[in-house]
Amino acid sequence: MSTRIKYRIGKSTAFQALTVVLSASCVIPLLAILFYIIKAGITKINWSFITNVEKPVGEMGGGVAHALLGSIIIILMAALIAVPIGIMVGIYLGENKTSKLAYWSRLSVDILQGVPSIVIGIVAYIWMVKPFGYSAISGSIALSIMMLPIVVRSTEETLKLLPDSLREAAYALGMPFHRVILKVIVPCGISGILSGVMLSVARIAGETAPLLFTAFGCQFLSADIRKPMETLPHVVFKYAISPYNEWKELAWGASLILLLWVLLLNIITKVITRKWKVQL
Amino acid sequence: MESTIVKAVNYNSYFGDNHVVKNVSIDIPRNNVIAVMGPSGCGKTTFLRGINRMHELIPGATAKGQIFLNGEDVMEMHPIFVRLKIGMVFQRPNPFPNLSIYDNVIAGYKLNGIKLPKAERDRIVEHSLTRVALWNEVKDSLTKKGTFLSGGQQQRLCIARAVAMEPEVLLFDEPTSALDPISTSTVEELFHELKKNYTLIIVTHNMQQAARVSDKTAFFYLGELVEYDETKQMFTNPRDTRTQNYITGRFS
Secondary structure (H helix, E strand, O other), rough: OOOHHHHHHHHHHHHHHHHHHHHHHHHHHHHHHHHHHHHHHOOOOOHHHOOOOOOOOOOOOOOOOHHHHHHHHHHHHHHHHHHHHHHHHHHHHHHOOHHHHHHHHHHHHHHHOOHHHHHHHHHHHHHHHHHOOHHHHHHHHHHHHHHHHHHHHHHOOOOOOOOHHHHHHHHHOOOOOOHHHHHHHHOOOOHHHHHHHHHHHHHOOOHHHHHOOOOOOOOOOOOOOOEOOOOOOHHHHHHHHHOOHHHHHHHHHHHHHHHHHHHHHHHHHHHHHHOOOOOO | OOEEEEEEEEEEEEEOEEEEEEEEEEEEEEEEEEEEOOOOOOOOOHHHHOOOOOHHOOOOOEEEEEEEEEEEEEOOOHHHHHHHEEEEEEOOOOOOOOOHHHHHHHHHHHEEEEEEEHHHHHHHHHHHHHOOOOHHHHHHOOOEEEHHHHOHHHHHHHHHHHHOOOEEEEEEEEOOOOOOOHHHHHHHHHHHHHHOOOOEEEEEEEHHHHHHHHOOOOOOEEEEEEEEHHHHHHHHOOHHHHHHHHOOOOOO
C-alpha cells in the first residue's frame, strides 16, 4: 500500500475519532452540573422543604412550597396563552409555505426567538406592570412570549414533514380545510406538536430574567394571579445572592427541584414522541 | 343508449404561466371505463385533477373552461360538493395512518362529521370492502391500522374509502404504478366490477393496461386531447399519426 493511501486512511480515522471524542465530551457538562447540584441539594430536600414556605432569616426549616405553586400556576397560564396561538400560527405557516404573510410572520417568529429574555420582561413590564402593578399574570405573559416561537416552529416543522398525499386523501373525500387540519393533519403530527409544547415549557421553567420585574416574588403561599407570586428560578436567585448561609443552602435545594423538573419534562417529551408517533 | 355523465368544454388549466391542459373537450359516458393515456408531462393527471377540483389546491394553479357533471358545471359548484360526488384514488396508496382499517373505509363520513348509526356504518364498511374484494382478507383485523396492510391491499382500501361515499364518478391517477404485478391484476379486475355502479376515469402510463381495462381511451399529447375513441378502434386503427406513433412505441 502506498504511503499516500495510508496517510489518507489515517486522516479519516483521526477525523472520525475526533467526532466521537467531542460527542462524548458533550455529556460532561451535564453530568458535572447534575453531580454538583444533587450532591449539594439532596440533603436539603425533604417533606417540610416542599410543604413549607419561606421562614424569616434565622428560623430553621424554611421551604419552597410557595415557589413551587407559583411556578406551576405561572407556567400553566403561560402555556394556556401561548399554546393555542402558537399551534394556530404553526398551522398557518405549515400550510402556506409561500405567502407573503407567512414569510413575514416566520421572520418575526425567528427574531422573537432571539430576543433576550430580559428585554421580553421589560416589554411585559411596560404592558402589564406599569398600568396594573406587579402580578403573576404579567409574568405569564412574558413567559408566553418566550414560548411562542418554539411552539410555532415545532408545529410548522411537524406539519411540513407530513406528506401531501395525506392532505390530498382528505381533500378528495370532500373535507373542508378545518376538518382536514383538525381531523387528519394535527392527529398525524400530534407527537411532534406535543413535544414542541413540552420543550417550550421546559425552556421557560428555568427563566428568571423576565420574572424579576413582572411576577416579582413574594414570601407567602399565594394563588392570586393579580398579585405578585414566587417562582422556583426567582427563589434560587433570591436565596443564592443573600448573605445568609441557611438561605444559600435552600438555594441548592430549590435548584435541584428545578433541575429535576426540567429533566422530567424532557423525559416525558421523549416518551410522547415515541409512544404517540403515527407511523406514516 | 349511453348518457353523458362528465362533459368538458374547452377546459384549460395552468400552473402559473405554464399552459398544461389545452382546450380539452370530451364527453364521458356513464358506467364506462375511460382510460386517459399519454407520455409523461402531457397533462393527463392535471386534467383528471381538474375534474374534481383538486388541481386548484396547488399554489399558482388555475383553470378555465367548463366541466359538467350531470349537466351541472363543477367550476360553479363548491369544491366540497364536487369531491363528494367524484371520488379519487391516487398513485400511491394513502390510507390515513392514524385510523384503523374500519375507520379508513368510513373516513369520508367520520372525518366529515356525518353521524351514522353503528349498524349503518357496519353495513357500509362490509359492503365497500366486499366491492373491492378486500373483505375476506381483512374482516378479522378491522381494528388494525390501515398502514398495516400490504401496498396492494392499501390501494384497495383507498378504493373502498372512495366507494363508501357512493360517488357517481371515480377518478384513478395511475392507481397501479406503485403496485406489484399481482396486486395490479387484482385492481384491474375490480374495474370491471366497479363500472356497473360507477363511471371510472383512469389515468395510466401503461398502454397495455389501457387496452385491457377500458371501454374508451383518450390520448393526450403536449396538453392536447389528440384522439378519443373506442379502445378497440384506437388500438387497432388510430386516426392520428401521433397516436399511432405512441402506441407503436416510437416515443413514450
